[in-house]
Structure formats: C-alpha cells, structure tokens
Amino acid sequence: MASKATSSLPRSVAAHAILISYTVLALFPVILIIFNSFKTRKAIFRSPLSLPDAESFSLIGYRTVLEQGDFFGYFQNSLIVTVVTLLLVLLFGAMAAFALSEYRFRGNTLMGLYLALGIMIPIRLGTVAILQIMVGAGLVNTLTALILVYTAQGLPLAIFILSEFMRSVSDDLKNAGRIDGLSEYTIFFRLVLPLVRPAMATVAVFTMIPIWNDLWFPLILAPAEETKTVTLGAQVFIGQFVTNWNAVLSALSLAILPILVLYVIFSRQLIRGITSGAVK
Amino acid sequence: MAQQAILKKPVRWHIAVFLAPAVLVYTAIMIIPLFGTLQLSLFREVEAGTIYVGLQNFRELLTDPHWSQSFWNALWNNTWFFIIHMLVQNPIGILLAAILSNPKLRMRAFYRTAIFVPTILSFVIVGFVWKLILSPIWGVAPNLLDLVGLKFLFAPWLGKEEYALTTLALVSVWQFVGIPMMLIYAALLSIPDEILEAAECDGVTGMAQFWKIKLPLVLPAIGIISILTFVGNFNAFDLIYSAQGALAGPNFSTDILGTFLYRTFFGFQLQLGDTHMGATIASMMFFIILTGVSLYLFVIQRRMQRYQF
Numbered sequence: 001m002a003s004k005a006t007s008s009l010p011r012s013v014a015a016h017a018i019l020i021s022y023t024v025l026a027l028f029p030v031i032l033i034i035f036n037s038f039k040t041r042k043a044i045f046r047s048p049l050s051l052p053d054a055e056s057f058s059l060i061g062y063r064t065v066l067e068q069g070d071f072f073g074y075f076q077n078s079l080i081v082t083v084v085t086l087l088l089v090l091l092f093g094a095m096a097a098f099a100l101s102e103y104r105f106r107g108n109t110l111m112g113l114y115l116a117l118g119i120m121i122p123i124r125l126g127t128v129a130i131l132q133i134m135v136g137a138g139l140v141n142t143l144t145a146l147i148l149v150y151t152a153q154g155l156p157l158a159i160f161i162l163s164e165f166m167r168s169v170s171d172d173l174k175n176a177g178r179i180d181g182l183s184e185y186t187i188f189f190r191l192v193l194p195l196v197r198p199a200m201a202t203v204a205v206f207t208m209i210p211i212w213n214d215l216w217f218p219l220i221l222a223p224a225e226e227t228k229t230v231t232l233g234a235q236v237f238i239g240q241f242v243t244n245w246n247a248v249l250s251a252l253s254l255a256i257l258p259i260l261v262l263y264v265i266f267s268r269q270l271i272r273g274i275t276s277g278a279v280k
Numbered sequence: 281m282a283q284q285a286i287l288k289k290p291v292r293w294h295i296a297v298f299l300a301p302a303v304l305v306y307t308a309i310m311i312i313p314l315f316g317t318l319q320l321s322l323f324r325e326v327e328a329g330t331i332y333v334g335l336q337n338f339r340e341l342l343t344d345p346h347w348s349q350s351f352w353n354a355l356w357n358n359t360w361f362f363i364i365h366m367l368v369q370n371p372i373g374i375l376l377a378a379i380l381s382n383p384k385l386r387m388r389a390f391y392r393t394a395i396f397v398p399t400i401l402s403f404v405i406v407g408f409v410w411k412l413i414l415s416p417i418w419g420v421a422p423n424l425l426d427l428v429g430l431k432f433l434f435a436p437w438l439g440k441e442e443y444a445l446t447t448l449a450l451v452s453v454w455q456f457v458g459i460p461m462m463l464i465y466a467a468l469l470s471i472p473d474e475i476l477e478a479a480e481c482d483g484v485t486g487m488a489q490f491w492k493i494k495l496p497l498v499l500p501a502i503g504i505i506s507i508l509t510f511v512g513n514f515n516a517f518d519l520i521y522s523a524q525g526a527l528a529g530p531n532f533s534t535d536i537l538g539t540f541l542y543r544t545f546f547g548f549q550l551q552l553g554d555t556h557m558g559a560t561i562a563s564m565m566f567f568i569i570l571t572g573v574s575l576y577l578f579v580i581q582r583r584m585q586r587y588q589f
Contacts, residue, residue: 008384012384012385015379015382015385016385018375018376018379019376019379019380019391019395022372022376022391022395023390023391023394023395025454026394026395026397026398026454026457026458027394027397029398029409029410029413030397030398030401030409032413032420033409033412044418045418045419048418048419048420048423049420049423049424088305091301092301092302092305093302095297095298095299095301095302096298096299096301096302096303098298099295099298099299100299103292103295105292105295111299111303115302115303115306117311118306118310118311120507120511120569120573121314121566121569121570121573122511122515122569123309123310123313123314124515124517124538125314125317125515125562125563125565125566125569126310126313126314126316126317126562127313127317127541127545127562128313128316128317128320128545128555128558128559128562129312129313129314129315129316129317129319129320129559130309130313132316132555133309133312133313133316148305148309149309151305151309152305152306152308152309152310153310155302155305155306156306159302183294184294185294185297188298209400212402213400213401213402213403213404214402214518215402215403215404215517215518215521215522216517216518220546231402231404234404234405235404235522238408245412245418248408248412249412252405252408252409255402255404255405256401256405259400259401259402260397260400263397263400264393267393267396270396270400271392271393271396271462274459274462274463274466275462275463275465275466275469
C-alpha cells in the first residue's frame, strides 16, 4: 500500500501539469482578447500580456463599437432567432418524439430513420435550393427565414434525444391517466413533458450553440443591416475596422461574453448531456 | 379482447397531430431543398432559359481545367484538414480524457469546464482571435516563443502558402478538442468496474491496462468522433472565411469545399455567381459525406460490435 501511495504522487503531479497547461492553452486566447479590449491602443501593442491598469485602462474600443455598429440590434436579432427556434424545436421535437416512442403504428421505424437522416447530413448542402425557396416566398432578409432553417436543422437531434428519454417514462403513469379519461394531448402536455424536462434542457443547449454561432445562413439568407445576427455583425464589423485594434478587440469581447456567461450557467447541463449521465 | 378491438379501430389522429409540425418543417426546409439542390446540378442556364444537361456539370467540375483545378485543390485541402484533425485532435482528446477519468483526481469539474470553453465559441471569434494572436504586427506569438527561447521558429504562419492550411486546421483542433475529450471521458467512465478489477487481479494495471483494456472498449466512441469530425470538416466554411476571406488565401492554399461552394454560388470579384455549378459542388459534398457516413454505418460500426460481443 505504501509503495502505491508514493508512486501515485509524481503521477498525479504529472496529470495536473498536463491538465493545467492544456487549460491555459484553452483559456489564454480568450482572456488575452478580453483584457486587451480594456486597454489603450499604445498599451495593446507595447505590453499585450499585461493586465489593464489605471494608466492603460480605456473604453475607447467599446465606444467605437457601440457608436459605429448596431450591436444591440444584432443581439436582439440573435436573441429572437435563438429563442423562437428553441421553442419551436422543443415543442415540435417533443411532440414527434412522443409519437415515435409512445405509439406503435405502421411506418414508425421508417419515420424515425427519416427524421434521423438530418443528424448526419448537414442542412447547408441544401443551401442553393433553400435560397431559391426563400426568394420565392419573399423571406430573404427576414428573421423568419433563419428561424425556419434552424428549426429544421435542430429537429433531428432533438427528436432523437427526446425519444430516448420518453421511452423511459413509466407506462403505468400514462395508463393511469388514460383510465382517468385524460386525452392523449393532456397526457403529453401534463404528464410526460414535465418528466422529460432535464432532457429538454440538454436539447436546448445543444440546439442553441450552433444557432447562435452560425455564420453561413445569416450571411446568405439575412445579410441586411436590420437582420444581422451578432456573429455576422461582428464578422462584418471587424472586416471594416481591421486596423482599429481597440474596436476589433472590443467587438470580439462583446461577441464572446454572452455565450461565455450562458456557458458558465449551463455548463453542468451541457456536459451531462454530452456524457449522457455518466458523469456524477 | 373485444374492448381492445374497439379501442384500436378508430384512426388515431393524435399521432398525426403530434408528428405533423416536425415532419412538415423538416421535409419542407431540409429534405426538399437537399433533393432540389441535387436536381439543380443537372441543369444549366443558357440564353434561352434553363436546360437539362445530365451529368455535364459534374464532368466539367471534375475534368475541365477551369473548374477541376479549383475543385481538386479544395478537395485535397479538405482531406488534409481532416487528416490533421484525426492525427492531432483524437490523441489529445484521448489523453485528456484518460487523465480526467481517474476518480481520485481533484478539480475534475473545473478542468472539464475550462477545456470545453473554446468549443462553445463561434468560428468567427476563434478565427479572428487566432489571426490576431498569430499576427506579426501584434507580436503576441513571437513574444511568447521568445519567452521559451524559440523565437526563431516564428513565421507569419497564416500568410505563408505552405503553412496556412495546417495552422487553420490546428486552430480548429484547438477549438474542438473538447468534444472527443468529453465523449471518450464518458465512454471510459461507463466501463464496468468488474472488468477493471478482473484486470487488476490478473496484474494488468497502469499503462498496460489502458492500452489493452480501456482503449479497445472506447473504440466505438472514437468511431463516432471520427464520423462527426468527418462530416464537420467536409462541411466547414466559417473558420476559413473569417480568417482568410472568401478567396481562402494565400493563393487559394486554404480553399476547402465550403469556401469553394460559396465563391461559386455567389461569385466573387470578377467571377459571376453560378447557381447550377454551386449546386453541383454542393451535390459532390453531399456524395462525399454520404459515402463517409455509409462507410461508417455499414463497415466500421458493424465490425466494432463484432469485437465487443
């Protein structure tokens, strides 16, 4: 026993050393950008690695960003698109998952496979035709176009995850509801939905991140100033202000912060979702 | 019995109601456009209108020097992009997961959360952040290399044809290493204790235990990661576009299928946008991804299950 304890000390030091260096590698770029966004231009270049102090502190970058770019508008657009899509994906996804996991009907398996196709085949490959449809429907440069596309994109994975969870909801409960004369809709909304809430949270996080971060569809379907999302807004803004380092660093920080805050709040949910319960 | 027969008879409309919204949106916005794009690739715009040309667009894309040079360049770059991911991302992910899965390790939750941070950021942010860090103007990268005495190694990596693509692939690895780490971590934790105890009784511990017992058991997870990486890489666009622009410079050395599709579809500078050629490239990407996914589902995954039982 004693020999085991002594040999495990250097090993645990090595383990921590590797993990700490990788953590630094993962966080350093993000921290560097955020710190430097609070500095004067001179300080950014003279000592990029030092913290902002009383002398080098400056908000000029943020002032430029807020004056020149409509970041509040972009946030609002991103928020509307993400929240509405999330609601639609969760509602439609849960309904379809319930149908697939609860009832036996002809074509059940086939329908499940059909809906799972979208997990592996990216919706981007249909862009050419999606743009044509949106042009035809007059939805170009509207948030509706983005919401529709992202809903279609999010549904396959949502249905897949939720139907796994719904299979585990006890049949006795549902049958008790049926004997009490509840309709199938009431059983779904009143009994089943509250029970799969943890799975819904996982699906929500998984659906949200790619939508908030996507550049492709905003660039193609809604590039107008009024419909720009944060990701596209930051991309365009930085492209225009390439040489104004204060503004670029501040724009990047503004794009990083909201998602970082959300992540800190929901990280347990997200990680538990990925590792599907294996983590305690 | 009789009651059951009566209950079964009526059409169960609620099933249709539950399925309808999801199936409608999914079919209209995803499936129909996918096939619509495949169909568009068989047509071409001429002065008289749109005509059916069969596989002519594909033939041109693959053999006409005007197109094929860019296409094969993008395809090769994309393949290299994928190779780097497989060679760098997976080993690092496995290493980190193996260390994290030690139940006695302290601060596991912190490391897990911190290492996953880059994964939640958008490609746009990641692309610009690294562009700034690697920029010779700012000098963060040369300064840091100087600290460890390796300044001579510094070069403007993103500006050199021979390094740019590899650098961007490594940036992408930096961003996504959290995913293989998490999935393998979960797979490692789900290995039953009895198996590990049995191994210990037989004297298989430490590294030997990892190579001989744990690694084979997490192979299915590595398979899933590989196919996810494959699909993600052959559909990538955002990172290259934010770091190098639509021209995927220098001199198209970072051009991958996604940026090539974007340029072809929308046009760039003097080149006019071409819907049908765009659809042809998107179709090629579709076939490449479909081939990869089928290969995984029908060959790799089956063989793995056979190993397990």
